[in-house]
Amino acid sequence: MSRSPQTCRDRDQQELTKIKAAYRRTGENDTMVPSIQRPLSAKSALSRALFGVSLLASLLILPPAEAAERCSEEVAEHLEELPLAEGDVKSLRIIERTNISDDFGPEIFGVDAWVRLNSCSGYLVINMTKGCFVRQTYTRGDCRVEGLRNY
Incomplete structure (x- = not known):
């Protein structure tokens, strides 16, 4: 049983719509990234690193x-x-x-x-x-x- 070209195009279009829904635009040169993975800003990365350092320091200082x-x-x-x-x-x-x-x-x-x-x-x-x-x-x-x- 063969599918018509229209059916294949519709299915491909639906797949593309699902993929686009899973991605979001970053605004930088219309780059698309997965919506579940947000790019880390420098401030966010720094705050995470400082949190790790402060946690380690507290473990070393507290007996x-x-x-x-x-x-x-x-x-x-x-x-x-x-x-x-x-x-x-x-x-x-x-x-x-x-x-x-x-x-x-x-x-x-x-x-x-x-x-x-x-x-x-x-x-x-x-x-x-x-x-x-x-x-x-x-x-x-x-x-x-x-x-x-x-x-």
């Missing part, structure tokens, strides 16, 4: 729940050994130093405890291995603790 518990006993013991006044610890933040740039290295490089003291504006930093062994202790800002270096 995971396990990090806060990871070396807390060792930090408490080490703070007792230091010549600090009773009640001088204002806040404590334990942060894991993680490996984000190398797939082949260790996942965790070490742990740092950042201790905010009431007696100064700065931090007392306790630098530890991933097994919670204290490597070094130092102060930052205008904090001074006898026997510790200040940076």
Whole structure:
């Protein structure tokens, strides 16, 4: 059974109408792009990139729940050994130093405890291995603790 040329043209015209409906004109040299794919403007692409960067930064800055518990006993013991006044610890933040740039290295490089003291504006930093062994202790800002270096 053969189709008439008119029937084929009608069918082709219907197909073309469907295709055109699925596309929209961009206005630039009458270029047509699929309506489901919108071209990204520079502003949109930049905002998406900045969102990704800010999300990554927030994940790196905010410590995971396990990090806060990871070396807390060792930090408490080490703070007792230091010549600090009773009640001088204002806040404590334990942060894991993680490996984000190398797939082949260790996942965790070490742990740092950042201790905010009431007696100064700065931090007392306790630098530890991933097994919670204290490597070094130092102060930052205008904090001074006898026997510790200040940076």
